[in-house]
Amino acid sequence: MYCNQCEQTVKGVACVKTGACGKTPATAALQDLLIYAAQGLSLYAVAARAAGVVDNEANLFTCEAVFSTLTNVNFDDDRLIALMKKAVELREAMKARCTAAGGKTDFPEEAASFTLAADHAGMVEQGEAVNRHAENKSEDPDILSLKEILVYGLKGVAAYADHARILGQEDDVVYAFIQEALVAVLRDDISLDDWVAMVLKCGEINLPAGHGIAGCCQHGGLRSS
């Protein structure tokens, strides 16, 4: 495992044997694979949106899946596996909707077409393979770092969006950004400056994402009564 997504991380670098939060290497791998599955779903959701199709089930699920990988939110492997299966199911449904709408579907990225392993051990192995630090040993460390910041920022945005949705507030601009950013993390042709801009945009999008959350600490307790 390699997880550096929170301030509890070992020696301020990364949890590599087990999480200081209690997350096991297996759970860390499943969470990485769930993000990867959400990236596959997002490829089609972004293409579908460009073709005029907005699928709110896919949007809400993207937030739920990404939120579930935030620190201390969900260490239940069975639940993570159920979410991954749902992500792949929705990915295929979005692909069909994209095809029907004349949208792009010929993605070379493996996230767009991978098959989930049949059991827990196989999924853990798949998750270990898609961990960005395992996968991108040759990537520019600054860009890898910005990708990490972006993914961790997206987890926060997804958490706010999920809470806001429960309170009856939704904004497709937020869903679109989360999916576009998840897709961007699969790319290796974005410049350092554009990555910085993307990370800053993630900070901006947190504001509409958090609208409607009473007592939200990020928004200074806007509705604290």
Ligand code: SF4
């Ligand atoms: S989320 Fe858990 S495993 Fe990851 S850095 Fe924080 S304490 Fe470590």
